[in-house]
Amino acid sequence: MKASALALAVLLFAPCAPWAQQAAAPRPAASSASLFPPAQPAWAQAFSGFRLWLDSPSGNSALSAAPSLMPLKTMPREQAAAALAPLVEHLPAELSQKMSGAAALSPEEQKTLVLSLNAAREKAAPAVEARVAQALHETEAAADPAVLAGLASQVRALSFYGPAVQKNYEQLSGRMHELTLKNAKANARALLEGLRKPEELGLPGAKAPRVGATGLLPPSLTPSDSRAWGLENVPDSRYSEDLKRAAEALAARSPLELRRAQKTPGLDGLFSRIWGFDPKLYYHMVRVGLMAADLALAMGMPKAYAQDLAWAARLHDVGKMDTAVHEVISKPGRLTPEERALMESHPEIGAGALAEQSRKPGRVWRMAGVVARSHHEAFDGSGYPDKLRGKDIPLEARITTVADVFDALMENRPYRPGLRIEDALAVMEKERGRYDPKVYAALLKVLGRRPAPPKAEFSAAPSLWSRFLAWVRRADLSPPYPGQPGDQLRVAGRTYTLGRKLYEDSVSTAYQAEGNRDAAVRLFKDPAAFESERAGLQDLAKAGLPHNRLLAASAEQPVLVQETVDDPALDKVLASGGPAEHQLEALADLAALLLGSGLKADLSPAKLQWHRWRSEWRLLEGRSLRPGKAGEVLPFFLGLPGADHAAFLSAVRGRLGPDSAAWRSVPKNLLAPLERADAARAPAPVLKFKPGRLDPALDDSWVSAAELKKRLGYDPFTQKEKRLLHTDDPGKLNTRILEVRAQGHAPGVLKSASSEIIQNEVFLRKAARRWFGRYFDTPRALAVSEGGEATMFMERVNGERSYTGKGMSVAQRVALGLLVHTFGVGDVNPGNLLYPARGLPSLIDFEQALGRHTPAHRIAHEGILEELPWVNGWDAPATEDFYPAIRAWRELLAKPETQADLARMMADSGLSAERARRALQTVNENAARLEWLVQSDVEFARQFIRRQAR
Ligand SMILES: [Fe+2]
Ligand SMILES: [Fe+2]
Structure with a gap:
């Protein structure tokens, strides 16, 4: 065992808590309720006044004298009162009396009050800690859940006492956790054995066998408490x-x-x-x-x-x-x-x-x-x-x-x-x-997913956009119609308590879910209305339209649970000054999904929600979805005041692709602004997919070690002069890259990795050279197999490890985008794309390839921009610049000869028949979504540039 493992084992398994030893001595009994001064009316009042003051601007500025008291503002009320109470006895009497009226004190006195409280905090800390420790020791695991909950709140309040308590805090909270867990288990057992009723344990609405789940849970008494999970x-x-x-x-x-x-x-x-x-x-x-x-x-x-x-x-x-x-x-x-x-x-x-x-x-x-x-x-x-x-x-x-x-x-x-x-x-x-x-x-x-079905033909369906909550589920428990505040229901494992009534119409009644601002519950009277909701929801799900609803039906009662997004200013978001650019992108998502699916929807503000956190628009109403035409979807978006029509239409076209049936169905009369913008744009490059140069000695094929030696004129494996360039991502790909120098020969590189990685590389080099060789170079290579491992010998390319300053031509950028997205190449960072002083930019690494490509902006890590050289550093990257090239590339790919060539190159590179079949399918699927992938890169780059500019 390593030394660190030993130390860790001691930490994990030794009975270490000092309170466990202290606990041996008998102590006077104390219930957790008496830990802190009881909530006398006078104290409650003083605390209320004090807390109000804390939230006021003057309280806020006084607090800046002792920022460590800040948590008093954010703690739940009871916890803050518990944390503050023990300090009061350490305050000078004249100050403690003035706490409730702190707002009336002069700014100087307010500051003194804060500083004195802070000093009192340190004085009170040891006593408070000792009391909590003692209470923890004396409280039984079988205690009443309410007592434990009070104690837990006091343990949490301890964190407020700062460094003096910190060192024991972990142990005390660990002990609290243990206690809670034991309590939960004891309760669960009692429930299972029918000894206690759920209500007695503060678990109303729980069904006995399910509470067994408590044993799996982190500390909490209420399984519905999401924090507990x-x-x-x-x-x-x-x-x-x-x-x-x-x-x-x-x-x-x-x-x-x-x-x-x-x-x-x-x-x-x-x-x-x-x-x-x-x-x-x-x-x-x-x-x-x-x-x-x-x-x-x-x-x-x-x-x-x-x-x-x-x-x-x-x-x-x-x-x-x-x-x-x-x-x-x-x-x-x-x-x-x-x-x-x-x-x-x-x-x-x-x-x-x-x-x-x-x-x-x-x-x-x-x-x-x-x-x-x-x-x-x-x-x-x-x-x-x-x-x-x-x-x-x-x-x-x-x-x-x-x-x-x-x-x-x-x-x-x-x-x-x-x-x-x-x-x-x-x-x-x-x-x-x-x-x-x-x-x-x-x-x-x-997760309820099926492996993606193979697609035989190109289509522009945005298949990755399926984010929705479209379960039709069984509700375990639901109140009778129309329900009343306080009723509970349980859907998909979560318990909801009905709160304020939101509205009632002829078919249903809706309530806010109590204690859960993010949910509303709608109970149906009319089964037909429920069925129509269900049909609408299925449409949303089929089309991958973002929404936020959960339908459930119990034997007695159909219900709908709806996530509400707390955005009272929705109308304003839509109406004032037009959608911000990021909202425009989200609206383009929605429009493209509707157009692509051939659906239309009622898109009035009341039927839309803006989800700030996810930056997406969601549709509320399933029922209003009907097969529709583009002419009925786009006018809504174009009617928003201040909307930039050309930018919006371009974003939608970029998602669907200009050649898709969905985009072609858009009535011409809506497209004037976009056509003007297109006309003003410089012509986009049309790529010529022609092969690049190839060295007959290094022709990207598999050879024997003897043949390699023969072609090179020396044996690179036995060369003395080898230098480790790098080992790649240990634990991830396990590649090892050595530079070889042999007298009288150009320097080379030996790259060892699993055969699968080298097979990938060999294929990608061939494909890149064959169709993109005019725009890019790749080091020429030979591969040698050694059991499960393989080694590739490549020519050594020297160049600057950066493309940002050099700038590639638009055609080169477009070619790189097509190559990378079609073949699913990852990791095209500055180290892998070298820019030799003369000649073509050289892509030296393909080991992460032949995967399904995903849109860039789904990864919110800005460093990823480094891996988008085809848009990075470009003044105005635009999806339109890719269209003619994508069209030509797709036509070429669709030819049976090209498919046959690809399949043959894969076979020659050592890919098994099954892997080659899958890889070819992936390539075709990626190619079908090129516009969409590029659109997302472009938007990602724009967002990044916007943030930089701020
Ligand atoms: Fe791990
Ligand atoms: Fe892990």
């Missing part, structure tokens, strides 16, 4: 619902889940510690555990296996609790190679820490050790730390990998918001080789 990190509510379903399904299948956990001693305490150490990490691990279990079930594994895995997979990242590793992963920005190496040691550290435990009996521990060590292995052998491949990787790790990657993509990161499911899947799709195909298929199944 750690889901505030995951913006996609659909994912949340999916996970909840997974947990519930698991719990419903076996209410004995809890007992299994009990049979594995040590798990509870361990999880408390992880939670205390880093809640975000903890929640990630919990979600991965749930998802892994669901994947296992979807693969048809036995229930017991899935249950074990739910726990074992939860521990996969335990190595990240190593302090040095944790420091690196918490650091913003790119990692240095050393930091990356440290980060990538977390599987070994974790496995080392678990090693002791895994020797104990119990399948869960054994499995956890295996998962911790191997969850970063990849099916294609490109993972770490052991570079295992295929079925050599233990199944539990293969499953966890898929759950882990998916969750990581869904999570918010400092540099990008979490991805939506479709986008996360698109990212995973590109690197499918890394995942066990069976596990990957299970992921699609769990």
